[in-house]
Structure formats: C-alpha cells, structure tokens
Amino acid sequence: MLKEGRSQLGPDSSQEPQTISQVGEFDLIERVTAGRQQSPGTQLGPGDDAAVLAAPDGRVVATTDVLVEQVHFRFDWSTPHQVGRKAVAVNLSDINAMGAVPTGVLVGLGCPPETPTAVVDELADGLWEEAQQAGIGIIGGDMVSSSSLTISITALGDLQGRDPVTRSGARPGDVVAVAGRLGWSAAGLAVLGRGFRSPVAVVGAHRVPEPPYGAGPQAAVAGATSMVDTSDGLLADLGHIATASGVAVDLRMEQVEVPQRLTEVASALGADARHWVLTGGEDQALIATFPASRPLPPDFREIGVVTEGSGVTIDGNPYVGPTGWEHWR
Numbered sequence: 001m002l003k004e005g006r007s008q009l010g011p012d013s014s015q016e017p018q019t020i021s022q023v024g025e026f027d028l029i030e031r032v033t034a035g036r037q038q039s040p041g042t043q044l045g046p047g048d049d050a051a052v053l054a055a056p057d058g059r060v061v062a063t064t065d066v067l068v069e070q071v072h073f074r075f076d077w078s079t080p081h082q083v084g085r086k087a088v089a090v091n092l093s094d095i096n097a098m099g100a101v102p103t104g105v106l107v108g109l110g111c112p113p114e115t116p117t118a119v120v121d122e123l124a125d126g127l128w129e130e131a132q133q134a135g136i137g138i139i140g141g142d143m144v145s146s147s148s149l150t151i152s153i154t155a156l157g158d159l160q161g162r163d164p165v166t167r168s169g170a171r172p173g174d175v176v177a178v179a180g181r182l183g184w185s186a187a188g189l190a191v192l193g194r195g196f197r198s199p200v201a202v203v204g205a206h207r208v209p210e211p212p213y214g215a216g217p218q219a220a221v222a223g224a225t226s227m228v229d230t231s232d233g234l235l236a237d238l239g240h241i242a243t244a245s246g247v248a249v250d251l252r253m254e255q256v257e258v259p260q261r262l263t264e265v266a267s268a269l270g271a272d273a274r275h276w277v278l279t280g281g282e283d284q285a286l287i288a289t290f291p292a293s294r295p296l297p298p299d300f301r302e303i304g305v306v307t308e309g310s311g312v313t314i315d316g317n318p319y320v321g322p323t324g325w326e327h328w329r
C-alpha cells in the first residue's frame with residue numbers, strides 16, 4: 001500500500017501511479033516487500049539496515065548473478081514475472097551447484113524512472129514465486145535509479161553439514177554426469193531471435209529455466225568429486241571443472257542426448273540442435289563428476305569421463321568454435 005505524503009503524484013493524486021518515479025523509492029520498497037512470507041530461518045527480514053538469518057551449518061554459501069535488460073532478457077520476449085523467476089532461478093542454481101540448499105536471497109534492482117509500476121509489481125511477484133518454490137524468501141535488497149533495468153541477486157545457502165562440492169575435485173577415472181536439461185534455453189533463444197513465439201516448450205525453457213533443485217545436495221550425498229551448473233554452455237562450464245581440477249574431460253557423444261524436440265526445432269530454423277546442447281547456456285543443469293565405483297544418483301545421467309591431461313574433448317577430438325557464452329565477445 002502507498003503511504004500518504006510520500007508519492008509525488010500529478011494533479012489528480014487519487015490516480016494509481018503509472019511509473020515508479022511517481023511512487024518514490026521508499027513506497028516502492030514497501031510495495032514489493034509488504035505481506036510476504038519469510039522462511040522460519042529469517043530472524044530479521046527487510047526493513048532494517050541488514051537482515052539476520054540463521055546459519056544452521058555454521059558456514060554460509062554465498063553467490064551473486066546480475067541480469068541486465070537487453071543482455072539477459074527482453075520484455076518483448078519475456079514478461080516481468082518470467083524475468084523475476086529466472087533471476088532467482090539462476091542464483092539458486094549456483095547454490096545447488098555447491099551441493100547446498102538455499103536459505104535466502106537479496107535483490108538489488110536498478111530501474112529507469114519511467115519504468116511502469118506494473119512492471120516492478122510483476123517482477124517482484126516472479127522473484128517471490130521462484131524463491132517460495134525453494135522454500136525461502138527475499139530477505140533484503142536495494143532499489144536505485146539506473147539507465148537500464150538491472151537485477152543483481154545474492155543468494156545464500158546452507159551445506160547441511162556436508163562439504164561443498166567444488167569445481168576442483170575431479171580425478172582421472174571419474175564419470176561425468178548431468179542432471180537437468182541441455183540446449184532447451186538456447187533453442188528458445190533462437191526461436192525468439194527469429195521473431196517466433198513457439199514451440200512453447202523451448203521458448204518457455206528460455207524464459208524460465210527449471211534447475212534440478214535438489215539434485216545438487218543429492219550429488220553431494222552420492223560423493224560427487226566436482227560440480228558446476230551450466231550457465232554459459234556445457235563445454236564452457238565443463239572447461240571450468242577441467243581447469244580447476246587439472247584434468248581432461250572427454251564427452252562421449254553417444255551418451256549426450258540430443259532431444260527429438262530440439263532436432264525438430266533446429267530443422268525448422270536451419271540450425272544445429274547438437275550445437276545448442278553442447279554450447280547453449282542458461283539451462284542451469286548440473287554437471288558433476290563421480291568416482292566410477294559409485295552408483296550415479298537418480299537424477300544424473302552419464303555423458304563422459306575424466307582423464308589425465310587438460311581441456312574438454314568430444315570422443316577424443318577438440319571442439320572447434322565458441323564453447324559457450326562469454327560477455328564482451
């Protein structure tokens with residue numbers, strides 16, 4: 001609700017404000033935070049100089065991902081609600097990739113003054129919906145004026161007494177496995193980029209990723225030696241494991257599924273579905289390595305092996321071309 005005296009409305013102050021500059025900073029904060037349900041671990045939520053969260057494990061997992069209009073999303077391709085969900089999902093995905101469970105998120109929002117109030121309302125609903133799906137709340141944030149709409153999220157998580165699963169523990173002989181979708185978001189991006197709005201299965205995957213929440217802790221319990229989420233692309237993100245662990249990774253292409261749905265979309269667009277699966281980002285799948293002696297946890301499927309050496313190969317051959325998204329390239 002708007003508080004009297006704060007809003008700078010035009011001559012007819014009974015009108016609902018159309019833009020956020022008419023609402024003002026503090027009423028906007030009130031608008032996006034009021035009446036929301038926090039998790040039991042939140043001892044102090046939004047409203048003070050900082051929030052206070054319980055840290056049951058005694059350690060806190062912390063990660064940040066920033067999303068910028070025209071770089072990470074477009075409002076002619078996605079609704080504000082979808083953008084809000086995606087912004088939280090990509091952050092919770094990094095908590096998942098450490099083998100942790102999320103405990104709270106903080107949301108920094110930069111908006112141009114002419115941003116419609118309805119856009120921020122819907123964005124906030126999307127942010128909250130994805131957070132609440134994970135059983136957490138938005139425990140704080142910041143609102144500033146900016147030239148393009150920017151969402152900077154910090155996610156916090158709990159290791160539940162387990163060691164974090166880092167990028168650096170893969171060992172020769174380990175199996176490489178994946179949980180979640182690969183290539184779907186890139187297919188959706190290609191469809192939207194050509195001016196189409198369907199098929200909804202791929203467009204939806206681009207608008208709101210579906211990270212395999214729960215598979216991260218599952219991998220940790222199953223003894224994963226390394227893990228990363230796919231934000232830039234399978235080959236690029238596997239490259240982070242190879243580099244950090246000082247090993248080579250070889251993908252076995254007969255094990256890497258190229259879904260029929262993606263093949264159909266690719267053939268309609270004259271594109272290459274295999275390329276989407278190997279280098280498409282933003283699916284927020286998990287790639288992990290496991291000792292070959294241990295059974296893979298249920299959400300994971302084998303896609304390759306870890307060997308001695310360096311870099312990522314496919315059936316022993318290097319991949320030619322960009323392996324994933326890189327900013328400024």
Ligand SMILES: Nc1ncnc2c1ncn2[C@@H]1O[C@H](COP(=O)(O)OP(=O)(O)OP(=O)(O)O)[C@@H](O)[C@H]1O
Binds near residue numbers: 065
């Ligand atoms: N400006 C920065 N200052 C300090 N550390 C940073 C900065 N930018 C990135 N990092 C760190 O570098 C590492 C890699 O960052 P990156 O953003 O690639 O990770 P990610 O979130 O897994 O990937 P993505 O951004 O594609 O989702 C992370 O540990 C991140 O915290």
Ligand SMILES: Cc1ncc(C[n+]2csc(CCOP(=O)(O)O)c2C)c(N)n1
Binds near residue numbers: 072
């Ligand atoms: C309008 C628009 N154009 C292009 C893309 C594709 N894209 C942007 S950032 C990124 C990698 C992950 O980002 P980060 O590394 O910052 O986490 C990808 C694949 C998009 N989502 N929206």
Ligand SMILES: [Mg+2]
Binds near residue numbers: 230
């Ligand atoms: Mg990551």
Ligand SMILES: [Mg+2]
Binds near residue numbers: 065090091094231
């Ligand atoms: Mg990330």
Ligand SMILES: [Mg+2]
Binds near residue numbers: 325
């Ligand atoms: Mg990235």
